Amino acid sequence: MSIPLVPQLLRSHLVELAENDQRLDGRRQWDGREVQLEIGILGNAEGSAKVRMGDTIVYAGVKFQTMTPYSDRPNQGGLMCSAELRPVAGRKHEPGPPSPESIELGRVVDRGIRESGCIDTEALCIIPGEKAWQVILDLYAISDDGNLFDAFALAGIAALRNAVIPFAKYELGDDRPLDVSKTPIMCSYHRVGGRYVYDASGREELGGDERIHITLGADAHVHSLQKGLKGTFTAGEFAELMEQARIKGDELRDLVHSLEGGN
């Protein structure tokens, strides 16, 4: 795993750009790429969404299974969130067992949704102690040009909010929409050229340093945080990111809601 020379040149270039408040693709520091969000697009999933942010493309699919509740929580169903970073998504994604990076990716996205409490696991109970619904959210990257975290998180919550529990298929009654009470939104920031930027592209990630992921709910309630990669940051830097995440989070939450009929 020799280090290519390119990243060093790239890093220098990114520093220069940052000094002039520029980015590789012409964006400003807090600008995101254009976001396309589609819902209900997967034929065999019970909830689905597709997100395109620039050349990053991901799918999210929701499936339901019945499970026996855990003995210490007889009234609760479950939520499982699985993120796969398959080699289809880019030249650098070689096949093999999940890397530490992809494990972190899946767990951070999972926590952003789970810890917001947007899904009431008690409402998933069918027969206490015997049968409950398990919600399985599968995140699937097709094209990785950076910031999979936010793309996965956005597709994930949109797919869940779009999901219908297949009561009829299991002969348990009529199908019912899954109740999702919140819309947590993740915003991710990378240190690129010495300063933080929002929604880093693949090349910015390659030449960047540490990243910070902030998942907020309504009223800027904090649901999940994660700092990744080598690097340190100050309290002042973090305060600015939190403020930016508040603004951007509200914007993306509105986008999600705008696709939902009367929600």
Place this chain on the structure above:
Amino acid sequence: MSIPLVPQLLRSHLVELAENDQRLDGRRQWDGREVQLEIGILGNAEGSAKVRMGDTIVYAGVKFQTMTPYSDRPNQGGLMCSAELRPVAGRKHEPGPPSPESIELGRVVDRGIRESGCIDTEALCIIPGEKAWQVILDLYAISDDGNLFDAFALAGIAALRNAVIPFAKYELGDDRPLDVSKTPIMCSYHRVGGRYVYDASGREELGGDERIHITLGADAHVHSLQKGLKGTFTAGEFAELMEQARIKGDELRDLVHSLEGGN
């Protein structure tokens, strides 16, 4: 994994031989090696067979277990076919997880038997929804000098037709022979020196191209086909192989039946 020079020389030699309608070991195009088939030779198996084709030697052993039927097929037992290509069988068979080649081998042999419908899985039911027999056919190569496909398929069907269900061991009554209603026979053809030959040896496989496996039942009913390895073939070539498989299949089916008392 450097490519030895030998295969190129070997390939040239095989082309020369083919031009004169000859083969490395003196056989003609459609000749098979001598086949020795023994049945009932494994002390702890409930059905067994040993096949020797030239220097290729394989065992097949049948064991029975009880299983809970799948909920969508409460009246059916199961058939499992597992082919192991252990390093004992040759210098090239290194230890490790199953290679794509050995997975293909197992699945092709399995389908040839399973898809013929020779075993009525409903007849394996003991108590509907509760208990059924699972037939496990294990194929085991001891010496690989080419054409394991046909050796496995022959040993497999012979072992199944020789198997006795151990009702007594499970305290379910008296032992009974497993009912096997058909005798599917696989015949495999390799392109060697530009033309197809039957029952390729290890060296012919090493210097050959694509292969075609044809599994036929009585009246030349087709039960399973598979084309493997790089290479293409014409409709005319395939028609000739089908005709050859019909002849050879009847011959080997007679061999299997000849060992069975009054079958």
Place this chain on the structure above:
Amino acid sequence: MSIPLVPQLLRSHLVELAENDQRLDGRRQWDGREVQLEIGILGNAEGSAKVRMGDTIVYAGVKFQTMTPYSDRPNQGGLMCSAELRPVAGRKHEPGPPSPESIELGRVVDRGIRESGCIDTEALCIIPGEKAWQVILDLYAISDDGNLFDAFALAGIAALRNAVIPFAKYELGDDRPLDVSKTPIMCSYHRVGGRYVYDASGREELGGDERIHITLGADAHVHSLQKGLKGTFTAGEFAELMEQARIKGDELRDLVHSLEGGN
């Protein structure tokens, strides 16, 4: 995996020392290092011990789970012994799947305890055919300076004799001590510099040859033996080891008992 030159020099040095009846750290042939044994030292384990022999340090922890008895032994619980050789324990212990060496280590220690019959698995039954206790003994090396076998065996039996079955936690009544009827002791001998020594250090193991493990109970009953590594030995050599194991075993058994109140 090149062979360092050091071991060859080390081997020569060890031969010289042996000729003068000396060892690297000044011990004589049958001397062990100082043994420190502590029990009941792990907050979340139901039985525990820590052993220090020179710079070799290990922990043993006992946990209990309930299990369904095997159908052919409806009146029996189970004992599971697991030895982990994690990379914390030394520079040479690289992460990865368990090596043949560590599998042998775990199985030999397990057999020394299990085969002595010191734990009556029928006494672990709670409801015949339905529920029984499974005793899980986990052995954990923190620092490996040789002779993990004896350190694990000593910590293991001490932790078991110190264990309390958590009936209350499982709402099955009051907690009760685990009944351990014997105190099997393992003594291990390495051929170093041509002769056998007791309790080899890490450097003696590095420059040594085969090893012999002897587990004895009271009255010098033999419960388990194992010869490991390349090398042969004579009947005469073995007889002397057996005699030495008898002496040392009694000494260590007294140490274990001395920590137990009124046992």
Place this chain on the structure above:
Amino acid sequence: MGYGDVQMIDENGIRVDGRKAGDVRPISIELGVVPVADGSCRMTWGTNEVIVAVYGPMEAHPRKIQRQDRAVLDVRYNMAPFSTSDRIRPGFNRRSREISKVTSDALESVVLLELYPRSKIRVEIEIICAEAGTRCVGLTAASVALADAGIPMTDLVVSVASGKINGVVVCDLNKAEDNYGEADLPMGVLPNSGELAFLQMDGDLSQEEFQEAWDYNMEAAIVIGDYCAEALKNGGYNL
């Protein structure tokens, strides 16, 4: 296979989805759907949806996988967990490994690998939505994606499966027909030469039935091959 008592074809030879025996389901093809890939293709076929990305030719590493005289073709067929009625657990299984291998064998028969010694070409076939015949859709889409990536090939490989249902031989089984059918014959045809690079079959076919299924596949492959050629010329194909 073999639940023969469900009626899947009516007295006029019309199938459950309205097709006649020799009809193929509707097909669409879109190129360039994976922007970061060197070539890519999205193919819908009935309600099947498959995405293929091609990466390479690039340096093959580790070096031990390099071949001195040709490129290595690394093909993976994978079903997304949400692609089927019951969720599929992620991870390679024996079925997907076998399909990956036979697909690779078929593609090796047409790709001019000897032009790129020591290099590697990765072909990633992702089944997003499955409705019978995914191995055929995957193989066909893969040959289109390879062409989209500019990899030189002697021909496309166009794949389709005919089968038998209620004793009648029909072309291009759909999901319901596949579940209740008695035989399945997937083939991979080179539309220009008419040769075969892929062949499997399961079930029970008499020699006559076999020939009928074979002929359906051959005819369908020519038609689908034309769709592919059009897509490669125009950047896409839509009925």
Place this chain on the structure above:
Amino acid sequence: MGYGDVQMIDENGIRVDGRKAGDVRPISIELGVVPVADGSCRMTWGTNEVIVAVYGPMEAHPRKIQRQDRAVLDVRYNMAPFSTSDRIRPGFNRRSREISKVTSDALESVVLLELYPRSKIRVEIEIICAEAGTRCVGLTAASVALADAGIPMTDLVVSVASGKINGVVVCDLNKAEDNYGEADLPMGVLPNSGELAFLQMDGDLSQEEFQEAWDYNMEAAIVIGDYCAEALKNGGYNL
């Protein structure tokens, strides 16, 4: 998270273990506890017990993992099977892999890896007894063990987690508080610079609550950093 009906703090703001909202559990530090290691540390924190061993710098092999311009840091966080109330099956799981990664990321931020090109430093974090906050104890103890091994660093990383319980923000959650708490904010602070090298958070905190938890962590990190410094000077620290 979120069993809010259990009362964990009394009317005087006293917690179940007698602490006030901003108090940290008792801490002890012992160096050199793994005699065969190049540096090591045993840290108890409440009833948590963690052992860290450091090996290296040593040659990195196989060669493909070597970096030309710096050392590779190989960090493993692992829970002993007997460290928790219910036994843990041995073997790496996704949780321990993620904690290993974020711990490694934090330590890379302070270790002068560029001084040791082509080499490897192994950091082995073993949780012997777990009682909430083990990732914080592990990270803090790892930075002490690296210092004990003489590895040059720009600063220590001191880690502690505040959280929310019964709607009240408190410092350094214990096991009971963690089980019934509503949020958990672990941070890793460089005591000299005041910068952060580690940050995670789960649950629900308003912006005001978040700031309160942040401040608790910052104050506690300074105090614990002093304990670590004392331990490194005197070979150990005990309240």
Place this chain on the structure above:
Amino acid sequence: MGYGDVQMIDENGIRVDGRKAGDVRPISIELGVVPVADGSCRMTWGTNEVIVAVYGPMEAHPRKIQRQDRAVLDVRYNMAPFSTSDRIRPGFNRRSREISKVTSDALESVVLLELYPRSKIRVEIEIICAEAGTRCVGLTAASVALADAGIPMTDLVVSVASGKINGVVVCDLNKAEDNYGEADLPMGVLPNSGELAFLQMDGDLSQEEFQEAWDYNMEAAIVIGDYCAEALKNGGYNL
């Protein structure tokens, strides 16, 4: 071990299969049974049936497993799934790994590995039918197969297990005796030198019982060693 209430020996000291205490089960040896191997051996021992193939010496690869001063011995002990009363799931388990290791350790003690630096010798032991004592049969057959392959050795290793049943020490336990026995002492003896290269033991033996079992093994090993020598001279051995 330890179902002591089943009567396995009658009042005249005759065992369930008719043997006296010191008798070994019938043995046959056949060479060259794996035509593609460099050496091979089929050994039946009671109803045990074991096949051993030897490949090499050949180049050891990958290179990192090479030893500069000797050959690497790669020994695998494996039970066929149909070799026992209850089917065994394929794949290496901890038992077979341990037996592979101790068998390898024993064979390394007699094979002149230093004659073949940088090379590898593979020994594949396959248990086709198991009836107690398979590790002994496998080790003995492996040393015969190595000799059949022309690999230079200082001696054979002949292995046999005595044990205790109903309180009586007997030689070469069969399946029933092994199931109900109270102890098992497998040994591997060099018939020419009388030294031991393999030793295991499980159960409970007094010092006197231990000596008796040891002596039975030593006597049996000489006899079986003669069978092996005859097989190597004549290409096979049959009582």
